[in-house]
Amino acid sequence: EIVLTQSPGTLSLSPGERATLSCRASQSVSSNSLTWYQQKPGQAPRLLIYAASSRATGIPDRFSGSGSGTDFTLTISGLEPEDFAVYYCQQYDNSPPQYTFGQGTNLEIK
C-alpha cells in the first residue's frame, strides 16, 4: 500500500505570503492520480488540483500543483484570508485498487 506523507503538519503564514505544501509518496505514483483537496472546518473537502497540476473548475490561479514520481507540491502564491484551511493530497493505486490520503497540512494564520 502506498503511503502519502504530507509536510509540514502545520504551516503558519501571513496573508500575502507564499505557501509551499509537500506530499511525498512511499512509492512512485502516477501523476494522473495525484489530487489535492482543501477542507475548511465543518465543510466537506473541495477539489483543488487533479492530475498533479490541473486546477479544478473555479479554483483561482494562485493555486498551483507540481511534481512527479514520489514528490508533489501544492503552492499557493499570495495567500488570501479564505485560503487558511487543511489541505490533503490523495492518490490512486491499482494494485490493489484503492485510494489513500495524506494526513493533511494545516495552513494557519500567523
Next chain:
Amino acid sequence: QVQLVQSGAEVKKPGASVKVSCKASGYIFTTYFVHWVRQAPGQGLEYMGIINPSDDRTSYAQRFQGRVTMTRDTSTSTVYMELSGLRSEDTAVYYCAREAPATFHFDFWGQGTLVTVSS
C-alpha cells in the same frame, strides 16, 4: 447544478448497523462512480470504497471488507453505505463523493453525515 445530499445524523449503539444515503441530482446518475470517505473527529480522511451505479459493482478498502456494503437505487438516484458491527472508533463524519470514471479525483462531495457510536 450537481448535488449530493446525504441523510441526517445518526446515533447508534455498539454492535449495531448504520445505513447512510446519498441522493444525486443535476447529472446522469449512472455515468459517475460514487465513493465513500470518512473522517473521525479531529482526524484526517479515510477511504472506504466505491460503487459503480451503472452496474452495481463495488470495491471496498481492505480494512472495511466484511463490514461495509454499498448499494444503489437507480430509480431514485441514491447510493447507500451500510456499516455493520459498529464500535466507538466508527464515530465519524461519512462523506459520499463522485468521480468521473478513470479520472481518479472526486469533483463533488456530499455535505457529510455524522454517525455517533455510543452506549
